[in-house]
Amino acid sequence: MRPLQLKMSAFGPYANEESIDFERFGKNGLYLVSGTTGAGKTTIFDAIVYALFGSVSGDQKETNMIRSQYAKPTTKTFVELRFCVKDRIYTVYRSPEYERPKARGEGFTKQKAQTELYFEDHTLPLVKAGEVNAKIESILGMDRAQFKQIGMIAQNDFLKLLLAKTEERSKILQELFHTEAYARFQEKINLKANQIKSDHGK
Known part of the structure; x- marks a missing residue:
């Protein structure tokens, strides 16, 4: 699996939308993520794993706790990963369930979780979490635990x-x-x- 582009919005320490264009680094598929402590390196890995498998890379973290505490109430939390496997390109989009301000009136309401997998050949996208998870495991040929072992x-x-x-x-x-x-x-x-x-x- 070669990541092409990663978008993160209100995810972890990132209050706004951040984007990483992996295509700038060539096609070798081997990347070194470096930076000072607290720079957000682990969050990049969390976002990739969350996008692919619906859970973050740290076992102690819960998916309903990944929304950034620094984000504005109206900023949507999501991760979008465009990736390539065997010359085929896929885009997976995930947004966790979280509370947001009501559009009308006071108080909060739950923003429902979303999971979508798009195909380059315009095959109808998958929009059910279970189907997306199964399809991605099939595409990658590995599950979350195996990906963590050999991918990072x-x-x-x-x-x-x-x-x-x-x-x-x-x-x-x-x-x-x-x-x-x-x-x-x-x-x-x-x-x-x-x-x-x-x-x-x-």
């Missing part, structure tokens, strides 16, 4: 990776990408190979 590396894990020695780096990569099962399989194969060699040696 958090700065703390990346720093540990940079400073680690070769043996420790292998261990960190194994933890990051959850490849313990493959390591166990490799160990079994090696044991079996050694047993075969031993039997033939007799």
Whole structure:
């Protein structure tokens, strides 16, 4: 999956609409997001994951708490991600449920959640959250947990990776990408190979 453009409105620390044009950075699909503490790096990842899967990247956060506390009451909260998979372009739009001022009179009313997935070939868009979630998982070939494992590396894990020695780096990569099962399989194969060699040696 290669992100093309990300729009965030009243999302996290962003009070207004912010847009990131990933196409400016070429087509390699590998990006380093850097900045000082509190600059909003994690929010970019949160927005991408929320757009794709309907939940933010931090497990402790709830989707009904992602509306910016700095936004004006009339500013709508939403995330829109345009992305490319296997030369096909998709646009997903999500807005969480939140309270907004009533259009008439005093008090607040609930703004209903919205989920929409658009296709470049003008196929009718999907507008039900369950259908959108299933379709995106099918397009990406992975679910939210898998996307977090292989699509993004958090700065703390990346720093540990940079400073680690070769043996420790292998261990960190194994933890990051959850490849313990493959390591166990490799160990079994090696044991079996050694047993075969031993039997033939007799």
